[in-house]
Amino acid sequence: MTAIGAPLDRADGRAKVMGAARYSAENAFPNLAYAALVLSDIPAGRVVSIDGTQAKGLSGVLAVYTHENAPRAKAEKKPDEMLWRNLAILQDAEVRYDRQPVALVVGETYEVAVDAASRVRVTYERADAATDFDHAETFLPPETGKGPEVKERGAADAAFANSPIRVDNVYTTPQEHHNPMEPHATVALWEGDSLTVYDATQGVFPARARLAYTFDITVSQVHVLSPFVGGGFGGKGSVWPHTVLAAMAARALRRPVKLTLERPEMFGSVGYRPITHQRVALGAERSGKLISTIHEVQSNTSAFDLFVEPSSTITRMLYAVPNLRYKQELARLNFGTPTFMRAPGESSGSFALESAMDELAYAVGIDPLQLRLLNYAEIDPDENIPYSSKSLRKCYAAAAERFGWSRRDPKPSSMRDADGLIGLGMATATYPTNRSAASAFVRVAADGSVLAAAGTQELGTGSYTVYAQVAADGLGVPVERVRFRLGDTTLPATPVSGGSQTAASVGPAVFAAARDARAKVIAFAISDADSPLYGAEPEQIAVAEGRLSLSAEPSKGESYADILKRHPASQVEGRADSAPDAEAKKLHAMHAFGAQFAEVRVDPDTGTIRVVRMVGAFASGRILNKKLANSQYIGGMTWAIGMALHEATRTDVRTGRVMNANLGEYLVPVNADVPRLEALIIDEEDLYVNPLGVKGIGEIGIVGGAAAIANAVFHATGKRVRDLPIQPEKLV
Ligand code: MOS
16 A cells, blocks of 8 residues: 555645535526525514515516415425435425524526525515523433434442442533534525435435425436535535425426525534533542443424534543443424534533533542543443444543643642643543445546545545545556545445544545456456466566556566557456445444643633644554544534534524624634644554445544643632633633
């Protein structure tokens, strides 16, 4: 292997900086019409009347759709589809959340559509709305995919009550919105009963399935394209109302329709991380050895769908503890439906668990890293099976060393310099290794150039680059010869790019397809009397740098191009379908692990917090591209800074309206907030997760980061803030 692992630049980097990479909203067609949404002004109730007269009177307005005249479509999801959501798509008069679409205006230009949308008059009958999480009733939902919502091993409550050392606290995290650089956008067009959609999506195939179901057509009648996505983070993992509404209008008007969301509309119908309220109780021996763990999570869902933020998943498996109980409850609010947001569950849950571990370290009086090592899980305590690989000790050691953990005086407020109180904190990171079925093809042309392809997505993570690297090594050709295509449902099927599973799913498919192509070329060469390899056995042949030769006699050989020039088809295509082995997951627990260390300065007078340094060490199996992996890790750590210090969606409980639906008031870390971030890549070989040994890196970088920062703030100030984000007023 020479290409895999190499820190290559992005294959699509030049196209992106030159503006040549075309994102969904940039697709133009003759006769393109533009749509704009009319959003509700109330959080609950019903539409009594909609007056579109003034809107329709504007020149250039093509249509105003409301629940009274919109074409019929299936708003309800199939319950067993984990990625699907129930959608408010103008099928009834009910209003379920503020900023729900209640009408769609289509015009000849974007400007006229937006102008007309502002002139649609809607009257409502308002109903009581649940908008206040702190006073909402909770319930135990049915199982939603991440295991049962309540489970116990041992006798957690009794063991906790009898533990000599106990910490028992509630941690809260706010509603957070994804805010990728690229807002959601859809361009939809129909030819007869066939739909083509250019959509900003994390999953072209899941989107195709949902659209076919929604419009009651077959998947072969739907073509979804998404060659570039400007960030997804889970928010683009599901089909949301705007995509359906664009397609609905395009069909009714027999014209292509574009619908792009403006930033404030990103705070309505397209998902978010729900609010969590988490009780974590840790019972331990005086040494710090855990006896019992209780993690009770309450998160919000919407009035019309179920989504669980599985914050307890990390608690179930991270430490060796004989007694454990967790529970995942929901409260219904008149908000849009929540969804996956970067490490859904693990990021919010690790803030609670890893803050609690820090509290326990202080209660016991030992070093926080020592406490983690004392409770290190040698086997997976949830499933009672060994790990496929686990390099967490190496992560702790490497990050602690690089960070300089040993200089830490554990006493709170004991360290300071000219910039204020110094705080040093740490936490553990982990994320499960997921994999789904995926297919790919690899074609070698007569000139030796290679086209590799799979339907998968490029979210900004490096798909174009890493699968070219994988195909190059599978074939034995220089990576410069390989071009990768993706983002199209006419290409081989692949899963949603979520759950950090893309490399672990698509990577093995591309590699196997490349090997298939290589085998076919070898088979042709050894049976071709004109080849110097004629008569050899396949296993006698080595391939490197685009050249096939006899292993025992390297001078005897020829290049892919030389061989394929004689091939009757002038090219060879390899294909592969790859899928996870369900049995393998029963034998080994599969997770990536990491350690996060953060250093802060806190101004003791104003409470201003600055993260001045973070070091993370991550072991995620084989790394396909060290440069892009580093980008993923430090991107995740940047998210952790936002989660710890900045991000919070604020809703006015009287109106159910998000008050900071813009990037001026919804705070995310900017360059000045992000210090030197170091991600150490810990080499790890895993023989079980998948044929490439890849564990996935998209989400682990955020996990534990907010806790490391919160723990650093405690170390600096002696104040334990259990409610994110940690704003200065919580410290003074
Ligand atoms: Mo990720 S939140 O599973 O797209």
